Amino acid sequence: MITSQARQRAIATLHRLWSPGGYPDAPGGPAELGTTLSAIKALGFLGDRPRDPDAVHADIVRQLDPTTGAWIAPGTGGPSVLATAAGLLGLAGIGAEATLRQRLPVGLSWMAEHAQTREEHFMTIAVAEECRAGVPLPRSVAYFRSLQQPDGTFGRSPLLNGIAAGALLRAGEALGDPQAVADLILAAQTASGGFADDGSTPQLWTSYCCMRVLDLLGIAPDRARLAEWVLAMQLDGGGFGIPGTVSANATYQCLSILDWIASPVVDAARRGDTAAVRQHLRSGGEADLHDLEGWTPLAAAAVRGQAEVVRLLLTGDEIGGKAADPGIRVPDADALPIFWAGQAGDLDTVRAILAHRPEQLFATSSVNGHTVLLQATFFGTQRHRDLVAWLLGHLDEILGLAADDADGRRDARHRLLAACNVRGYTATGMAQLWNNEALATLLSAADDTPPDQRARYYAELLATIAExxxxxxxxxxxxxxxxxxxxxxxxxxxxxxxxxxxxxxxxxxxxxxxxxxxxxxxxxxxxxxxxxxxxxxxxxxxxxxxxxxxxxxxxxxxxxxxxxxxxxxxxxxxxxxxPMAVDAVIRAAVLNHFECLREIAKHMGPLAFAAALNERPAINGQTALDDTVHRALTASDATLQQHLDQIRWVIEHGGRTDIPDLTGVTVADRARLAGQDAVLGHRAPAVLAALGLAEAVP
Known part of the structure; x- marks a missing residue:
């Protein structure tokens, strides 16, 4: 899969393609809605977004035909199904929800009425699915049904099977014989790894369409060979191209295929599907396969607290597969699986990892400086408090210290509690900063760390991250x-x-x-x-x-x-x-500088500001709204109202409550779960009311 450096080069290359008018397929080429959509989607795969979504929005809307509600095809002056698909999906891709709500019913209805070719019917269904329109499309479904053969396939062309079967599956329709379609497509994978429609020469478009269907069916081809074939199209300067010139379309298609290769395994680990992960290992799959953002199955399982999957991956050789390496970091956060287990607050997961790598008790992320103890303190729920208590109370078990080694336990405790984040906050200081009384009490009782040790630690930490x-x-x-x-x-x-x-x-x-x-x-x-x-x-x-x-x-x-x-x-x-690799929007929100946040909004376009509010930082996945809710749950009496006011205002300006952090907890989930939490429960009713999810309890 692509490296972190290659990902950053691809992002930079896609940004360089932008000019007023949209994204061309290649430098110097004409900008079209279709290539703009490819660039937007490619950036999304890479964890990025257009730098100026408001300008992209203006460009998309400019090409709308007000008479039909469809989009105008380049060079024709008339509306087109494919241009309309690109326009609607482009609006969805930049988060222009208000415009999309306004334009989707008319635009999709026009597409459904005017679609003629297989590509037009395919994109009509794609728009309905991706925009969650929830409307039947009988003409498009009937078109693809008419192509189905008595044997359940759609003829002998792998490409046609990919398009037709993919369309029907995306429309929620059943295939006549899914296995027959899968067998035909699998047989089209060539020795070089790509899929061929003519039986010999693999093509990117054919491979893209075939892989989409296999992903929808939950069937894997030879992942390693396919990845090698796709990566051969990667360009040193960034992105993908055929042959050698960067192409927004090729970059999007290559990234899609790479995502379909890795995500099923990483997602299986994330959701705790032990059987799927075991099958991947037993079939010779790579234990440390990583997705486009650098997540391995072990890291994904750790951040969701999937202890059984973590143990399986760490002992992979016992079932005939290669064990995962707990020393591999997620690049953008520079964080190990133990770091993510600390965010999850799952004691079984932390114990499993430390049993294999006890020295990781002191491991840090160079982005924020957090150890597993600092991670648990930062998130601060009852579950995290229990993890903190276990870490402090079981140093001898973790580090293999002798029962009578009091000096060893003291030194380990001092080392653990002297550790601070890059802003200089130790676990004790962080608990006090966030007004988490339960954690502050627990940590203060154990923290007799010499001040000079804390000072030395902080100085050394800053030296390690200095540019x-x-x-x-x-x-x-x-x-x-x-x-x-x-x-x-x-x-x-x-x-x-x-x-x-x-x-x-x-x-x-x-x-x-x-x-x-x-x-x-x-x-x-x-x-x-x-x-x-x-x-x-x-x-x-x-x-x-x-x-x-x-x-x-x-x-x-x-x-x-x-x-x-x-x-x-x-x-x-x-x-x-x-310490978070975030912009001023999230930084102001985290620290409840509400008036500063309002001032920042005046200097950004509405879509750019909403995108910044909904950004998921690599270090924890918490959006500006999520962080505001998180801090409101431990706010003092003096600051609670400003936190609540900020929550309401952020929602009014595009902040979403349905975006999950890296542990899978959405903003709404966090507030609801807090109501059952011994540490955070007292603030939950007020926060739920501010989110519009419940009435405040007097």
Missing amino acids: PEPADERERAVQRLTDDLVVAIGQRFDALNATARDPRGDVAVAEAALLSAVTAAIETPGFDLNRRGGPLGQTPVIAAVTGVDADERVGAARLRLTSLLLRHGADPDLPERH
Whole structure:
């Protein structure tokens, strides 16, 4: 499968294809709705999205025929079924839900009435399925039924079988003989790995259509050979092409096939399907197969707390397969399976992994610095509290310490509790920061870590994530400007908070000094406002919305600084490197800088802002709304109302309650589950009411 570096190159290549008017298939070519759709879908497979969805939306809507409600075909001036499919699916792909709701009924009805060719009928069904239209399409279904032969296939062409069977399955129709179709398609896989319609030369389009049907039927071809064939089309510069020139269409089709190869196995591990994972191993399948975002079956099982699958994968050789490697990280989070088990809060999963790799008790992600203990503390439910208690109480069992080795247990405890995240919060400090009294009490009772040990740990952690200096002197000078400003913003907010806590302090004077220093930096020749800098690799606007305010005066200063940076051209959608690799939208939401979040929204298009709200960070999968709910569940009396107000406002601006985090818990699920949680239950009624899911309990 593709490497993390290849994925990033592909993303960059697709972004470079964009120009006003849409995405062409290849550089310099004409932009069309179909190729724009391919680029949007390819970016989605890679965990990314168009940088300016509002511009993409405007371009899609511009090509709509207001008379018919269909989309105009390139070069014809008239409406077309295929162009309409691309227009509707493009709206879905960029999250333009309001426009899609308005245009889907008329557009799909026009398609259903005017479809003639197999491709047109196929795309009519595809739109209905992907947009969840829930309407019958009797003409398109009848068209494909008419192609079915007495033996249950659709003739001898693998391509036609792929198109016809795929269409019927996507329409919710049963095949006459699914096995006959599968056998015919499987026989079309060539020695080189791809699928051929002519019996000899494999074609990408044929392989794409054949693999879709096999995926829908839950039948696997020779995955290894197919992956090798697809990867041969990968270009050094990024993306896929035939022959050698990048193509948005080819990139989308290749990524689709790679996804169909890996996702069934990774998803089986994620949902705890032990039988499917065992069958994959016994058939010679790769234990460490990874999907397009770098998730292995072991990592996927760990983050869902699927302890039985985790044990199976870790002991793969016992059943005739190769054991999984618990040392493989999910690249974008730089995180091991033990990290994900900490997020799940599943004790059995954590024990299974530590039994194989006890040293991973102290392993961290370089993105946020979390150990398994810090992960459990961050998520903070009763389940996570129980995991924290077990980790603290079973160090001898985990590390194989002798019963009388009191010094060893003390040293291990100190090492575990001295560990902090990249913002310097230890587990004890984090529990206190998030007002999680149950965890704070538990951790404080065990935490006698020497302050100098904590300081040394933090200094060493920052040293490990430090970016190397640019080789070029001019670049070094430009980088120092950003580094200095980002560090200064943090220091001046520390000073502001100290001033606010001092009865004799003058917050207005401290704020004026902050704004003056930032203004001077912005006006320095060569300064790049959207460069990342400082120890955490943050842009200045992200640094501005990072931190906790001593009182509302500091919050007001933070808002004015954020507004100043945005007015000067700061891009709030650029991600930081640490601690979450998120943009200013999620950073402001996490820390409940509600007014800053509202200010950011004024400087983004509505679709871009909604997309940022619904972004799933690689480090935990929690959207801006999810993080807001998470923090509201442990909010103090003084801050609860602002959290609730932020929840309502985020939903009004496109935040969705149905997006799951990496453990599979949606925003709505989190609030409902909190009602049954001993740690979080007292805030659940108010949070559910803010989400519109229940009435508040007086």
